[in-house]
Amino acid sequence: MRIFLTGATGFVGSAIVPELISAGHQVVGLARSDENAKSLAAAGAQVHRGSIEDLDSLRSGAAAADGVIHTAFNHDFSKWAENCENDRLAIEALGSALAGSNRPLVITSGTGLVTQPDGRLAAEDDAPTSTVPRIKSEQAATALAARGVHVSVVRLPPSVHGDGDHGFVPTLIRIAREKRAAAYVGDGGNRWPAVHRLDAAHLYRLVIERGTAGARYHGVGDEGVPFRDIATVIGQRLNVPVVSKTPEEAAEHFGWFAHFAALDTPASSEKTQRELGWRPTHAGLIADLQRGAYFD
Numbered sequence: 001m002r003i004f005l006t007g008a009t010g011f012v013g014s015a016i017v018p019e020l021i022s023a024g025h026q027v028v029g030l031a032r033s034d035e036n037a038k039s040l041a042a043a044g045a046q047v048h049r050g051s052i053e054d055l056d057s058l059r060s061g062a063a064a065a066d067g068v069i070h071t072a073f074n075h076d077f078s079k080w081a082e083n084c085e086n087d088r089l090a091i092e093a094l095g096s097a098l099a100g101s102n103r104p105l106v107i108t109s110g111t112g113l114v115t116q117p118d119g120r121l122a123a124e125d126d127a128p129t130s131t132v133p134r135i136k137s138e139q140a141a142t143a144l145a146a147r148g149v150h151v152s153v154v155r156l157p158p159s160v161h162g163d164g165d166h167g168f169v170p171t172l173i174r175i176a177r178e179k180r181a182a183a184y185v186g187d188g189g190n191r192w193p194a195v196h197r198l199d200a201a202h203l204y205r206l207v208i209e210r211g212t213a214g215a216r217y218h219g220v221g222d223e224g225v226p227f228r229d230i231a232t233v234i235g236q237r238l239n240v241p242v243v244s245k246t247p248e249e250a251a252e253h254f255g256w257f258a259h260f261a262a263l264d265t266p267a268s269s270e271k272t273q274r275e276l277g278w279r280p281t282h283a284g285l286i287a288d289l290q291r292g293a294y295f296d
């Protein structure tokens with residue numbers, strides 16, 4: 001297949017490129033800069049210039065492809081609502097180019113949208129329970145599915161980890177260094193699901209190859225790592241105390257990250273594994289942290 005990939009030079013997308021190429025697919029990656037274009041070419045992908053804000057570039061890239069994987073997203077939390085709206089528009093543009101065909105579109109969402117109030121593991125068939133702006137991505141996918149577009153959703157957990165991670169875990173490490181303490185909220189029993197980036201990349205390939213239209217898939221390796229365990233490894237590696245914070249204290253310690261530090265969002269990938277034969281094989285989050293690369 002000729003696959004158009006947005007976010008092709010990002011943390012997850014850059015792992016998807018070799019995953020697809022090794023399976024015999026032709027990859028066309030979206031690049032907004034000369035540097036990104038050079039990186040894609042070196043990885044063996046073709047280059048399509050544009051950006052997720054350039055809807056015409058998205059439409060033309062999708063129109064020339066046999067399938068599309070959309071992983072690009074701007075994680076600048078100071079413009080969160082705006083970025084989520086831009087993602088909705090990007091998904092609509094990609095889908096519009098595929099309408100009337102059976103060419104697959106795979107979009108990205110988060111398991112945090114389906115947190116269950118009773119604390120049970122969120123499952124693939126669970127509808128979003130959150131009203132945060134990020135829900136717009138799945139809403140856009142649902143609207144495309146109603147138009148007959150072959151769209152599937154991959155939900156990623158709060159931590160997609162591995163070499164090159166610049167997401168939530170590095171943020172926790174930075175805060176612990178600055179505050180000279182690794183903290184958790186309350187008893188720290190709230191749980192984060194997680195997945196290694198290479199396992200996530202493999203899942204995207206399976207979904208583009210044989211995913212079901214309208215289906216949601218969970219890229220979950222660890223179903224729920226207690227936040228206290230994450231803080232404990234960080235404290236040990238940085239040689240700083242591991243401390244509990246009340247919700248009020250957490251707001252001061254974590255700042256804008258306090259909401260995420262308190263998340264209890266365990267999730268299952270049982271259905272995904274059963275239907276696609278996907279099996280996470282790389283290190284779990286705690287094992288990855290204990291390797292020490294995060295602290296170099």
